[in-house]
Amino acid sequence: MHERADILVIGAGIAGSSAAAELAADASVILLEGESHPGYHATGRSAAFFAPAYGNSVVRGLTGVSEPFFRHPPPDFSETALLRPRDCLFIARPEQLPQLQSLQEENSALQWFSGEAAVQAQPLLSADYVAAALRDGHGGDLDVDAILQGYLRLLRRRGGRLLAREQVTALQRVAGCWQVQTERSSYRAPVVVNAAGAWVDSIAMLAGLAGVGISPMRRTAVLIDVPAGHDCSDWPMVVDVDEEFYFKPDAGQLLISPADETPSPACDAQPEELDVALAVDRFERATGVEVSRVNHRWAGLRSFAPDQTFVVGFDPRVPGFFWLAGQGGYGVQSAPAMAQLAASLITASAPASPFAGVMAYKEAVAPERLLD
Numbered sequence: 001m002h003e004r005a006d007i008l009v010i011g012a013g014i015a016g017s018s019a020a021a022e023l024a025a026d027a028s029v030i031l032l033e034g035e036s037h038p039g040y041h042a043t044g045r046s047a048a049f050f051a052p053a054y055g056n057s058v059v060r061g062l063t064g065v066s067e068p069f070f071r072h073p074p075p076d077f078s079e080t081a082l083l084r085p086r087d088c089l090f091i092a093r094p095e096q097l098p099q100l101q102s103l104q105e106e107n108s109a110l111q112w113f114s115g116e117a118a119v120q121a122q123p124l125l126s127a128d129y130v131a132a133a134l135r136d137g138h139g140g141d142l143d144v145d146a147i148l149q150g151y152l153r154l155l156r157r158r159g160g161r162l163l164a165r166e167q168v169t170a171l172q173r174v175a176g177c178w179q180v181q182t183e184r185s186s187y188r189a190p191v192v193v194n195a196a197g198a199w200v201d202s203i204a205m206l207a208g209l210a211g212v213g214i215s216p217m218r219r220t221a222v223l224i225d226v227p228a229g230h231d232c233s234d235w236p237m238v239v240d241v242d243e244e245f246y247f248k249p250d251a252g253q254l255l256i257s258p259a260d261e262t263p264s265p266a267c268d269a270q271p272e273e274l275d276v277a278l279a280v281d282r283f284e285r286a287t288g289v290e291v292s293r294v295n296h297r298w299a300g301l302r303s304f305a306p307d308q309t310f311v312v313g314f315d316p317r318v319p320g321f322f323w324l325a326g327q328g329g330y331g332v333q334s335a336p337a338m339a340q341l342a343a344s345l346i347t348a349s350a351p352a353s354p355f356a357g358v359m360a361y362k363e364a365v366a367p368e369r370l371l372d
């Protein structure tokens, strides 16, 4: 016997969970997750930052549409704040000044800082290292777990279900419905949402479709102690303008990343020694601080389409197969808008009023652009 729903969502990271919750307002939804708990892969491994100046214009647009949700979530969504303000400083060495200028031309809201002002804002930075910086005053720390749990609660309240340890192993279109096989059960629905993160192309292949060319890229992060005598709570995040590294306060420690983008198969990503060493080395060069110990290290996969833009929409090759993919390094900060866009396209309805702007991105994110 197949369990039936209007919509099956595959993957309970932030993308699948948020979309499932929005879809459940109008449809019966089952969210299938292969791991024992939601958020186990990319979503649980992010740097948890809201960076409105990050990414291409489509990414920035959908991040911008998401911002009011993070600042003023619906009542009952979460007991804790989803977004806590934190500045972001894009820094440049002397030879990187042209890149800093280009970044400012693209984002006129960014404020130019001299090297001295940058060191004043982030006292660990070495005055010999930073020539200038751009300040983004609209950034902040995201509470990723609160956002994920908020969407999962919303899904339950609307009658939807999350089923964990349900690894999808086969998909077949039979008599106008998708039959989805997991290791333990089978499900049936006219619409399937492919929100499987690094595995989206594999899910397409299970459905008999060629993938759209999503590349998972490994990124590493480590936690170190804050140097003695400092209170880091109000420090800005610091991002090298060429994205060679970044660091930010994280629950009383410092999170550093070498901003690596190493192609990887879809897997349970683990940090490589070399990337951990690079993170420490680049941080030490920018700050002059000697790192004696790494407290914790991890890696996750950021999954990109060839044009670094999200992939949202029905696959034109077969009925009822919907892509929600290619979230790259921006999947948390753009999730509210992406979920609304997905729900509007699937149910052919207008997005809720604060999200009206999402429809402007419909063509830019459509999967057609990636198919021959």
Ligand SMILES: Cc1cc2nc3c(=O)[nH]c(=O)nc-3n(C[C@H](O)[C@H](O)[C@H](O)COP(=O)(O)OP(=O)(O)OC[C@H]3O[C@@H](n4cnc5c(N)ncnc54)[C@H](O)[C@@H]3O)c2cc1C
Pocket: 010, 011, 012, 013, 014, 015, 016, 032, 033, 034, 035, 038, 039, 040, 041, 042, 043, 044, 045, 046, 047, 048, 049, 050, 166, 167, 168, 169, 195, 196, 197, 198, 199, 203, 219, 220, 221, 299, 300, 301, 302, 303, 325, 327, 328, 329, 330, 331, 332, 333, 334
């Ligand atoms: C180090 C690092 C730092 C980052 N920093 C930020 C940041 O500061 N801000 C930001 O917005 N983003 C950031 N990101 C990116 C962000 O984490 C991702 O864009 C986002 O989490 C992607 O969400 P997702 O739901 O698409 O993927 P995932 O969270 O990977 O979820 C996909 C889910 O699908 C499930 N799945 C796969 N195959 C199957 C199957 N066959 N059956 C059932 N389930 C399946 C997986 O188990 C997984 O749970 C960062 C990422 C990394 C790695």
